[in-house]
Amino acid sequence: MSALVQIDNVSFHYAKDTAVLKDIDFSIDKNSFVTLLGPSGCGKSTLLNLIAGFHPTYDGRIEFEGKQVKKPSKDQGFVFQDLALFPWLSVRKNVEFGLKMQKVPKEKRETKVKKMIEMVGLSDYDSFPISSLSGGMKQRVALARTLVTEPNLLLLDEPFSALDAQTRDVLQDELLQLHTKLSTTTLLVTHSIDEAIYLSDTVILLSKNGTIKDIVNIEIDRPRERTSSAYNFYQKKLYDFLKEERQSL
């Protein structure tokens, strides 16, 4: 397996502020599912934004598909913490947006959009305005809007944090199914230990001070049983990490 994203010695600070991220080193293999886990404010969103090319000036080197990241690339798909759906467009038009911007011909666009909306189970809602959808449905639209452009890397910033527990579980399974089906390399930011273990091949633990504390490979076969002893083993491990972080405040 080769690395799709390679991060070497990256540090970053916002204008005038002290460093938010320090000496970050890791890589993301093609087709893998990687999670960034850490306490609030440790720089998870910042790191995701750096990889997405939203902050072009940083120290060190970030490579995506072998090229240094300097600006957003259409080969990366980003799902924002606040979803950033376009409220003036219907479900279908939202999903179509990226393809339209990338000048995909109309006919091809329509088949792709239709298929994608089916895949996330929203066919009956395709002409609905965004404001009329539930939280989980909005989440599906955001995912569909990003995945329809067939990105090589999917970046997700706490996509499920605003949802109730049941909807979250359902959507986690759907995300895994999509990940398996489309084999899109995925980097997910989360607060949730359970989400990290349930979904990922690798969990990167970010410390309060903006460094990587540890990188943990989750070696459990899928589908994962939340009650298995292996699952509990990782739960305890990650829980101890977050507890330590809290105490180091």
Added chain:
Amino acid sequence: MSMVLRKVNRWKMGWLAVLFVLVVWSAVSLNYPSYVFPGPVDVFKEGVNQWEKGELTSHIVVSLKRLVIGFFLSAIMAFLIGILAGASRKFREFLTPLVTFFQATPPMAWAPLLIILLGLGDAPMIAVIIIASFFPILINVMQGMNHIPESHVQAARSLGAKGWRLGYFVYLPEITPAAISGIYVGFAISWRSLVAAEMIGGNSGIGYFIAFNGQIGNTSSVILGILLIGFMALLMDYLLLKPLQKRFAGWASRNENE
């Protein structure tokens, strides 16, 4: 069903208001000779009379033509300049004192100068409309630009939008609700300013019609003119502004209802 009922009710209250005005007006007018303060019936007769002469119609058409042309030009300029100002901080800083200055001057105050500069025809009137409506729309467009969520722009960019496409497919819809509020304000100011400008220095238009009839003591026509001004504003609201808002900014009010 209940929505239809509510609508009927709203209309009923509206007609009740009209009836109320007519009654009070009639009552007051009974105390004066009709050449001093004519009642509704006199004014209605005068309306029929003027309609048959056809002159009034042409004044109305002239005013409306000026309004539509001036307003259209003004809105386009305000959109373009407002988007540029929203995108560039330097340009915004350059514009701010100008906006404050022009906002403080009543558009009407420009009319005498404009008439000397541009003559008596449509040009000075259209200029007054532009001065009156440009700044409210501009300010609202700039505010709209300020309130675009950063994540919407980032999302659009990461989906491949750039250049004019980013402007047309993201910035434009984002600012439209704010811009339409500006259009409402600008419309009200420019309609009033136009009529006033026509009154002081014109030879055509509904404002001129009122001023002229005032001078010859035709009070029925003066009141007819005033009624028409208000009525035309209502008509524009229903036929132009409301549909515009519904079509381009409906999503924003839907979001508020969430």
